[in-house]
Amino acid sequence: MGGTSNDLGARQPHVPAGVRGGRLLRRLRVGIVGCGWVSRHRHVPAYRRSGVAEIAAVYDRKSERAEALAKYAHARSYSRELDEMLSKERLDVVSVCTPPWLHASQTILALEAGANVLVEKPMAMSEADCRAMCNAAERSGRQLCVSHNFLFSRAVAEASRRVDSGRAGRVESVIGFQMSTPRRRLPDWYESLPGQLFFDEAPHLTYLSRRFLGPREPQVVHAESLVADVAAVQRTQNVVAILRGNAGIGVLTMTFNASRAEWGFGIVGSEESYLIDLFRDQLVVLGHGGAHTPGEVLSQTIGGIAQIIAGSVKSGALYAARHQLYGHGELVEHFVNAVVAGAPVPVPAEEGRRTIAVLESICKASGLTAFVPST
Structure with a gap:
């Protein structure tokens, strides 16, 4: 994993070159692989909200989709081979948002190119593929995180x-x-x-x-x-x-x-x-009960309604501000901070493997x- 010098970017391969002594010298360069709905409405907004990352490039085999997301994200578009984007852009982070049967091969390519990877769920099509992805992350010294977003809602x-x-x-x-x-x-x-x-x-x-x-x-x-x-x-x-x-x-x-x-x-x-x-994105907490008296039933009903109303107000405000990302914002924030600090990612690859199992x-x-x- 490299030496113990405080010059993190120079000596520890899992920390981006834009980091020195634990300080971020520039924004992380992010590449998006797969330019569908979840990329545009979840990953791109989440990276923007993080404050420490910028979308540098996007890739999709359908050139029209790559160009549309590139225009939206103010990034460069690629549509021929994924290797082209990975070799030219020197990315710190890659989000893999393609169909699940492409997750393993594209994640491994990105890790081998030196990027840290956030892969959408399901992590892969089989536990064997997940193991191959985990092994690639270990070999490369890069971070691999799985998008189990509702954990952070x-x-x-x-x-x-x-x-x-x-x-x-x-x-x-x-x-x-x-x-x-x-x-x-x-x-x-x-x-x-x-x-x-x-x-x-x-x-x-x-x-x-x-x-x-x-x-x-x-x-x-x-x-x-x-x-x-x-x-x-x-x-x-x-x-x-x-x-x-x-x-x-x-x-x-x-x-x-x-x-x-x-x-x-x-x-x-x-x-x-x-x-x-x-x-x-609403939670109702149910405490003790069981007597089923009219007073208890009424109290529990009023309490439940009050919690639903309070949750509706909070979620409604997030919807109105277009900030309701169902945990993606928090997940991406924790992920990029882990990349900067060289700390554990919020959803390790092993968690994705166990879910697929x-x-x-x-x-x-x-x-x-x-x-x-x-x-």
Whole structure:
């Protein structure tokens, strides 16, 4: 990993050359790989908000998409070979936002070119690919971080603080609830994944379950899927999985041909429980109860409504200011600060690998397979 000199940029390869003695001498140069929706509406705004990074270059095989994002981000565009951007731009950081089957190869290329990498979820298509990415990061001495963004959303972060402080008591179970629909805005490649929307969206509920069921890695004890006619747009209609954690049980239920899209997550504790509306970034804290007297029911109802109103006001203000990034802003801020300081990244690659291992187990148990394009 290099020497011990205080001249961090010169002696430690995981610290950018624009850093000396722990001080940032220039903004980090960022490259975006894949110029779709998540790049424009999540990664670019998050890097801008960090205050220590600038978008220097963007790459997409579709030249029109690369040029559009380059214009928006005031960056240079590349559309021939990724190597061209990596060799010419001397990037400190690369965000990989392409279809999941490209994550492993493009992440490894960026690491070998000397960049630190933030890769979108799912980290890769298999645990084996994740291991190859982890090994590449180790060889290069660069940082590899996975975009498990909801861990840093306002509601989940507050639930985490309460659980870690002991206010929840013992976590008895977690419940992940997902309604999705092919009528919402979707990537044009999702049909090639195991379970189509499942493999693209299920990482969120999976890493949240791992976060609160730990410290032992949860085991998939049962999984089922219901698949419709092969001609359906979203063939996988339902997936249900049961996870066994250290001392609790996780239940994930996902429906992909629902009337609308809604994602929720519940944490059931012995002292406090939490209901999280992931789409609206709202948390409802449930304290003690059980008498079911009229007064208790009324008090709990009023308390729940008050929490929802307060959460709506906060989220509404963020929406109005276009700052509602569902944790991406905080994740990117922690990531670039880790790159500058040579500190651990907020979501290490090993966390991404473990999440993919759980997803692979669910796919195997429920019979989900994929057709993955060769390019």
